[in-house]
Amino acid sequence: xxxxAESVSRAFGGFLALSEATLGVERGxxxxxxxxxxxxxxxxxxxxxxxxxxxxxxxxxxGVDVTAAPAEEHARRGIGRTxxxxxxxxxxxxLENVMVGAFLRxxxxxxxxxxAMEVLRLTGLEAQAQQRARSLGTPGRKRLExxxxxxxxxxxxxxxxxxxxxxxSEIQRAIELVRRIHATGxxxxxxxxxxxxxxxxxxxVLVFNQGRTIAQGKPQDVVNDPKVIEAYLxxxxxxxxxxxxxx
Amino acid sequence: MRLAWGPIALWAxxxxxPLAVSVSDSAAFLDDVGTTLILAAIGASAWNIVGGxxxxxxxxxxxxxxxxxxxxxxVYELWELPPLLGLPLAMIVAVLFAVAIxxxxxxxxxxxxxxxxxxxxxLVRLVVSNWPLLGEAIGIQGPATPRGWWDLIFRSSVPYxxxxxxxxxxxxxxxxxxxxxxxxxxxxxxxxxERAARSLGVPVLRTKLMxxxxxxxxxxxxxxxxxxxxxxxxxxxxxxxxVSVQMIIIAALGGAGTLYGPLIGALLLIxxxxxxxxxxxxxxxxxxxxxxxxxxxxxxxxxxxxxIELWRRVGAATFxxxxxxxxxxA
Amino acid sequence: MILLQVAVGGLLxxxxxxxxxxxxxxxxxxxxxxxxxxxxxxxxxxxVALVITWIHGGPEAFVPAATAALFLLGVGxxxxxxxxxxxxxxxxxxxxxxGLALLLRYSAFAYFKPDFxxxxxxxxxxxxxxxxxxxxxxxxxxxxxxxxxxIGMHLLLTRSALxxxxxxxxxxxxxxxxxxxxxxRMQALAWGLSAASAGIAGALLAIGFPFxxxxxxxxxxxxxxxxxxxxxxxxxxxxxxxxxxxxVDQISAYKLGPIYKDVVVYGLFxxxxxxxxxxxxGKV
Numbered sequence: 093x094x095x096x097a098e099s100v101s102r103a104f105g106g107f108l109a110l111s112e113a114t115l116g117v118e119r120g121x122x123x124x125x126x127x128x129x130x131x132x133x134x135x136x137x138x139x140x141x142x143x144x145x146x147x148x149x150x151x152x153x154x155g156v157d158v159t160a161a162p163a164e165e166h167a168r169r170g171i172g173r174t175x176x177x178x179x180x181x182x183x184x185x186x187l188e189n190v191m192v193g194a195f196l197r198x199x200x201x202x203x204x205x206x207x208a209m210e211v212l213r214l215t216g217l218e219a220q221a222q223q224r225a226r227s228l229g230t231p232g233r234k235r236l237e238x239x240x241x242x243x244x245x246x247x248x249x250x251x252x253x254x255x256x257x258x259x260x261s262e263i264q265r266a267i268e269l270v271r272r273i274h275a276t277g278x279x280x281x282x283x284x285x286x287x288x289x290x291x292x293x294x295x296x297v298l299v300f301n302q303g304r305t306i307a308q309g310k311p312q313d314v315v316n317d318p319k320v321i322e323a324y325l326x327x328x329x330x331x332x333x334x335x336x337x338x339x
Numbered sequence: 340m341r342l343a344w345g346p347i348a349l350w351a352x353x354x355x356x357p358l359a360v361s362v363s364d365s366a367a368f369l370d371d372v373g374t375t376l377i378l379a380a381i382g383a384s385a386w387n388i389v390g391g392x393x394x395x396x397x398x399x400x401x402x403x404x405x406x407x408x409x410x411x412x413x414v415y416e417l418w419e420l421p422p423l424l425g426l427p428l429a430m431i432v433a434v435l436f437a438v439a440i441x442x443x444x445x446x447x448x449x450x451x452x453x454x455x456x457x458x459x460x461x462l463v464r465l466v467v468s469n470w471p472l473l474g475e476a477i478g479i480q481g482p483a484t485p486r487g488w489w490d491l492i493f494r495s496s497v498p499y500x501x502x503x504x505x506x507x508x509x510x511x512x513x514x515x516x517x518x519x520x521x522x523x524x525x526x527x528x529x530x531x532x533e534r535a536a537r538s539l540g541v542p543v544l545r546t547k548l549m550x551x552x553x554x555x556x557x558x559x560x561x562x563x564x565x566x567x568x569x570x571x572x573x574x575x576x577x578x579x580x581x582v583s584v585q586m587i588i589i590a591a592l593g594g595a596g597t598l599y600g601p602l603i604g605a606l607l608l609i610x611x612x613x614x615x616x617x618x619x620x621x622x623x624x625x626x627x628x629x630x631x632x633x634x635x636x637x638x639x640x641x642x643x644x645x646x647i648e649l650w651r652r653v654g655a656a657t658f659x660x661x662x663x664x665x666x667x668x669a
Numbered sequence: 670m671i672l673l674q675v676a677v678g679g680l681l682x683x684x685x686x687x688x689x690x691x692x693x694x695x696x697x698x699x700x701x702x703x704x705x706x707x708x709x710x711x712x713x714x715x716x717v718a719l720v721i722t723w724i725h726g727g728p729e730a731f732v733p734a735a736t737a738a739l740f741l742l743g744v745g746x747x748x749x750x751x752x753x754x755x756x757x758x759x760x761x762x763x764x765x766x767x768g769l770a771l772l773l774r775y776s777a778f779a780y781f782k783p784d785f786x787x788x789x790x791x792x793x794x795x796x797x798x799x800x801x802x803x804x805x806x807x808x809x810x811x812x813x814x815x816x817x818x819x820i821g822m823h824l825l826l827t828r829s830a831l832x833x834x835x836x837x838x839x840x841x842x843x844x845x846x847x848x849x850x851x852x853x854r855m856q857a858l859a860w861g862l863s864a865a866s867a868g869i870a871g872a873l874l875a876i877g878f879p880f881x882x883x884x885x886x887x888x889x890x891x892x893x894x895x896x897x898x899x900x901x902x903x904x905x906x907x908x909x910x911x912x913x914x915x916x917v918d919q920i921s922a923y924k925l926g927p928i929y930k931d932v933v934v935y936g937l938f939x940x941x942x943x944x945x946x947x948x949x950x951g952k953v
Binding site: 168172195200 | 519525527535536644
């Protein structure tokens with residue numbers, strides 16, 4: 093078990109954003125986190141990433157308890173993440189962005205440079221290495237973020253809505269990239285809104301609603317789970333479907 | 340490097356400047372301006388490390404400059420030692436201040452840090468201005484006549500000019516090496532996006548602190564060189580707010596976070612400052628501040644990257660062809 | 670007895686500190702932005718009072734005049750400068766108001782000359798004897814008015830529709846936009862309020878204390894200390910902290926002299942930074 097999150101909770105003052113979320117991720121899996129807005133999946137994601145310390149529960153990664161560790165420590169241990177709103181280093185070049193990631197494992201500039209170029213080749217950004225990050229559009233920035241975090245040679249990759257805001261063809265290319273990365277043996281946890289993406293990519297899905305996890309399983313099973321449908325579409329819709337099913 | 344001829348010409352000009360002006364009647368005056376320019380460039384380049392590259396805007400660097408100026412002259416006043424020997428101690432004092440300010444405030448947002456630097460600078464200025472040991476408002480003096488070359492007392496500005504130029508070259512070489520190193524990349528990442536930097540394993544607190552300590556030590560050197568040349572230091576010239584403001588504006592005008600930005604800023608501002616002082620007299624210091632305030636405001640509002648960034652943008656628009664990236668193509 | 674008098678004086682001064690610190694903390698709470706020119710806004714309020722006396726106005730005109738002048742300045746500064754730098758690099762943000770501070774301070778220097786001035790006598794002159802404690806009318810009025818205005822600001826922010834709109838923008842700018850609130854307008858309003866609070870405080874201080882263009886720097890630092898102590902973003906915190914700092918200020922001045930009182934106050938800031946940066950009621 094690469095990642096074990098047990099009963100993770102996070103309260104903000106009096107408000108419980110996340111309550112007792114539990115997830116185990118095996119090496120090489122792709123797990124999806126879905127749920128309506130404000131359901132707690134981003135909070136859970138950020139706890140695993142180290143951005144938010146949980147107020148309850150434990151997170152164990154690769155045998156090490158990282159519950160209270162800061163984000164830098166998570167990264168060093170091998171947890172890499174992208175951001176929902178891309179946080180690329182705008183005034184630095186694409187190559188320099190990725191080198192910052194590469195420097196985690198390669199302290200000498202020459203080695204970091206080589207590693208960064210390798211990652212740029214793999215992610216198709218090689219031709220734009222000398223361009224400033226701010227010259228990229230959203231899909232380019234998202235791709236750059238993935239390249240940058242890949243340069244840190246993570247064991248677990250956390251993708252935060254990496255496909256939001258992309259056109260259908262851009263989504264296809266992004267899915268291909270994620271598949272390529274997965275094929276190298278990477279373990280991936282992906283937060284996503286777009287159902288088709290989850291169904292195509294995830295082997296297993298964890299559904300959040302109102303701070304709790306309400307379902308877990310294969311994508312096709314979870315999607316047909318009445319609890320999940322109700323969470324997304326509301327109680328009203330479930331009753332309409334039930335009435336429709338009557339003769 | 341694209342602009343290799345630029346730096347080479349620049350350094351050649353700087354090296355030859357005293358020779359070139361020696362034929363003029365105002366040679367002594369020009370040498371003095373030149374030395375002031377180089378000194379200003381050193382201070383601004385030192386500030387640049389933490390304020391420009393790391394993006395942590397210190398508004399109280401006068402503390403470190405003052406440490407350099409006061410501690411070196413103090414070892415003379417107390418123990419009759421050459422001020423030069425006080426330099427290592429001055430750097431240590433500066434670094435201790437940096438740790439005392441940086442350790443608590445770097446955990447918080449950037450504004451806290453800036454506020455802390457202002458508050459501590461003012462605190463130190465008050466204490467120094469009222470401490471008999473440090474000469475209160477009058478300050479301390481160095482050796483009046485040299486007992487040997489090590490006292491670094493020269494009649495002409497020219498020896499100071501070349502000593503300071505050597506130190507500037509060292510500071511810039513250090514900055515150049517830092518730029519290309521892991522440390523330099525991490526500093527720039529912190530400036531560009533702290534949260535993202537953390538997520539990539541950058542040890543943010545430690546890196547900021549190291550940049551601040553390095554900057555403080557080098558600024559102390561600038562302060563020491565200043566006191567060697569002037570032969571004395573007082574609260575206004577050593578720890579006054581003009582000291583901090585000047586470092587910031589020179590670095591920012593040329594281009595904070597670039598290698599040559601501070602030097603370029605100094606090349607523009609110091610002759611300008613000398614000219615206004617000559618025309619309107621020393622009482623123009625109020626006017627100087629008004630102009631400085633205006634320049635800082637305009638920089639912040641329109642071109643925070645300074646002249647180098649302006650040059651890049653104008654140059655890029657004029658000369659480059661627009662490229663389409665493969666990652667953006669649908 | 671003297672100590673009690675000093676203490677009361679400290680509380681009255683503290684009320685004025687509370688007023689202008691509330692303005693500073695409001696901006697922080699709304700925009701995560703520190704106005705380094707806030708001290709100069711206080712200073713300008715003092716000079717507004719001076720100009721009023723030049724045209725033979727009395728102290729009753731000070732508050733309205735300072736309010737109008739500084740509110741407009743605050744709004745102007747927002748639209749002309751702040752709006753353009755908030756989403757940019759930290760360097761631009763910090764330099765923007767820092768440059769403004771220098772500009773304002775030394776322009777006042779040039780126009781009004783560096784000498785310390787006091788306002789001419791008015792119906793507010795004189796001293797009151799309250800049970801053996803001597804209070805200058807001017808300082809008493811200043812303190813009371815400041816306290817009322819500070820409480821007024823707090824009520825405005827927490828109890829009025831306008832206040833909730835301001836708070837909505839500070840919580841979530843995008844959500845506020847979706848609700849039909851114009852964040853730009855709200856932030857400009859906040860800047861106007863903040864500047865006005867500083868200006869009024871300055872005008873009130875001018876009645877009782879001598880002033881010069883350089884005092885802005887001291888007020889800025891005092892505001893920082895009060896806001897840090899009270900907690901960044903908390904107006905009630907600024908109010909309570911203001912009173913406490915006013916007390917500390919005056920008692921230190923009495924016991925240690927004017928120079929060391931500044932050392933105590935700034936030293937307090939450093940201590941807060943080290944020990945409890947969130948202050949009494951703030952979030953870091």
